[in-house]
Amino acid sequence: MMVEMVSRPYERAFEKHALANPDVLCLSADLTSSCEIDRFRDTHPEQFLSLGMAEQNMMSFAGGLGLAGFRPFIHTFGVFLYRRPYDQLMASVAYPRRKVRLMGFLPGITTPGGMTHQAIEDISVMRSIPNMTVLETGDATEVESICEAADSIDGPVYCRVLRGSVPRLFDTPIQVGRMRELALGDDVLIVTSGITTEEALRARAALEGAGVSVRHLHLNTIKPFDAAAMLDHIGSVRHGVVTLENHVTEGGIGSLLAEIMADNGTGKRLVRLGLKDTYAHGGSRPYLMKHYGLDATALVAGVERVMGAALDIGEADLAAARIEAVHSTVKAEGL
Numbered sequence: 001m002m003v004e005m006v007s008r009p010y011e012r013a014f015e016k017h018a019l020a021n022p023d024v025l026c027l028s029a030d031l032t033s034s035c036e037i038d039r040f041r042d043t044h045p046e047q048f049l050s051l052g053m054a055e056q057n058m059m060s061f062a063g064g065l066g067l068a069g070f071r072p073f074i075h076t077f078g079v080f081l082y083r084r085p086y087d088q089l090m091a092s093v094a095y096p097r098r099k100v101r102l103m104g105f106l107p108g109i110t111t112p113g114g115m116t117h118q119a120i121e122d123i124s125v126m127r128s129i130p131n132m133t134v135l136e137t138g139d140a141t142e143v144e145s146i147c148e149a150a151d152s153i154d155g156p157v158y159c160r161v162l163r164g165s166v167p168r169l170f171d172t173p174i175q176v177g178r179m180r181e182l183a184l185g186d187d188v189l190i191v192t193s194g195i196t197t198e199e200a201l202r203a204r205a206a207l208e209g210a211g212v213s214v215r216h217l218h219l220n221t222i223k224p225f226d227a228a229a230m231l232d233h234i235g236s237v238r239h240g241v242v243t244l245e246n247h248v249t250e251g252g253i254g255s256l257l258a259e260i261m262a263d264n265g266t267g268k269r270l271v272r273l274g275l276k277d278t279y280a281h282g283g284s285r286p287y288l289m290k291h292y293g294l295d296a297t298a299l300v301a302g303v304e305r306v307m308g309a310a311l312d313i314g315e316a317d318l319a320a321a322r323i324e325a326v327h328s329t330v331k332a333e334g335l
Helices: 009-020 038-043 055-067 086-094 122-127 140-151 196-209 227-235 253-263 285-291 296-307 315-320
Strands: 005-007 024-028 048-050 071-077 101-105 133-136 157-161 165-167 180-184 188-193 214-219 221-223 240-248 269-275
Touching: 005 140, 009 024, 009 038, 009 140, 024 038, 024 055, 038 048, 055 071, 055 086, 071 140, 101 140, 122 133, 122 157, 122 221, 122 240, 122 253, 133 140, 140 157, 140 165, 180 196, 188 196, 188 227, 188 253, 188 296, 196 214, 196 240, 196 296, 196 315, 214 227, 227 253, 240 253, 240 296, 253 269, 269 296, 296 315
Parallel strands: 024 048, 024 071, 071 101, 101 157, 133 157, 188 214, 188 240, 240 269
Antiparallel strands: 005 165, 133 221, 180 214
16 A cells, blocks of 8 residues: 655644734744744744743743733643643643643654653643643644644643654544544454554554454544544444554553443453553664554454454565555654
């Protein structure tokens, strides 16, 4: 399967949105080029503010801008939006429901930067914060629509944003609160988000070739969440659910599904795939996904666990279903 690769989709999308909305301000914390807003800084300085390597101050400053009627878009790596400035995030942004848009780049293991730069527990943290909306991009189309989607929210929003060379998997923009139904089979439900959806598309082709009827959902809105719609999907499959996420298995979409299933007494099997109580070390994205069990091979094994059957799907079967240019020809991202 060949896909279009889009270079720096966020750069163009943010510029278009900001120019159409003069109340939008662009904030940076010394990672301007790394977050694809360097051209915006150079061409539209009247809407750009550099706060330096001082995220706690930037968070409080953004809360003040929100109070003054602006809609600040904060740009930095995801880890620097909640680990260091957590108190300011709670007190200056989340509690007063300021319209601050937190654009978090390098989610999970999309960076070789190791623990200090990998946001692996950000969904756990952010979805537990009252008033916070949580969105995640999974392809170029979602990156292109993330600014408009985030800016439609009456309150703070945290976004996991992909950068660099991003595949185009979808034709339609993000619709906040609405999951993408990518396949509607009746054996196993697979739920993915972000970069793991690419891997699920590979696995799905091999699984369907082995006679497994797959129901596949892609989540771009993690909070708020349509539990009723998800329960309908869970009830439509025979065996159970497999989640795959670029995140620890505690507090992310695996936990979200576990909560929904437990709260509603759903007696079906759930297998949660993701980082298992570990920090990830540095390395390329394909290596890290393979090493930590976030790839198509791990997903096939998860489906086998849910079904209680060996499917005899090997690496050659998954290679035949590879989405070309997504991981194979794109070098590991630097910082």
